[in-house]
Amino acid sequence: MVNYEQVRREHSADNWNGDRELTSAASSADLFPKVVELQRRLGAQGFVIASTTSAMNAVMPLKIIIGNSSYTRDKVQQGLIKSVGPILASHVRKSPCPVYWHEDSNEAHQLDVPRPAQLISMPNASMHGVAFPVHLGGRKTGIAVFFAPSITISREMLMDIHKKTFILLKTLLKIELSSKVDVISINNRETECLQFAGNGMTSDDIAEQLGLSVHTVNAHLSSATSKLDSVNRIQAIAKAIRLGLIS
Known part of the structure; x- marks a missing residue:
């Protein structure tokens, strides 16, 4: 059985070299x-870091910034955005208090999360989860969501993780805003390669279509990925679509 108190000590804020390690991220x-690392501390199986904005009385859908790839592709994109997302987006707009919920099933596994976290109703949830809302100023808010069959944490760990998610989201928002400036520098050839890649074409196919070498195509895609502050080609394509660079 996992010794959660030992895990908390090993990964406490003292071992993160201060907040500078997070705020200095590029x-x-x-x-x-x-x-x-936070996912492992919680014993979770997946996570999503998302942001949202509120305009007047309207609540905008959650926008995923980063997530665990194995979950983001299927369960999170379909489950979080369609069912869990609206409830979390509504909550984060009203309160910065952490929340957790149980899977809508008869399984015995439950989450053991201390106050000030609140248990909320999540009809049709396909997995257990705990979420840490963050108010970033103005209308911008964010939330860190972790999924697991069971989670048991102390109040001190809960507060520590909430503090870190605030720093993470604040830094991610700054990176996201600054990266939009770099979008302007993406040239026509890089945009073309992204569009073709988004249409499902391989580098070989794109090279043949544009009359370029495969090496040159990969260089354009790599450059575009870097300018879009993405970790891989798939993420770059998704971000380019969100920004209206490609369709």
């Missing part, structure tokens, strides 16, 4: 290992 890829 890209989301720099912060990804830190979120994985």
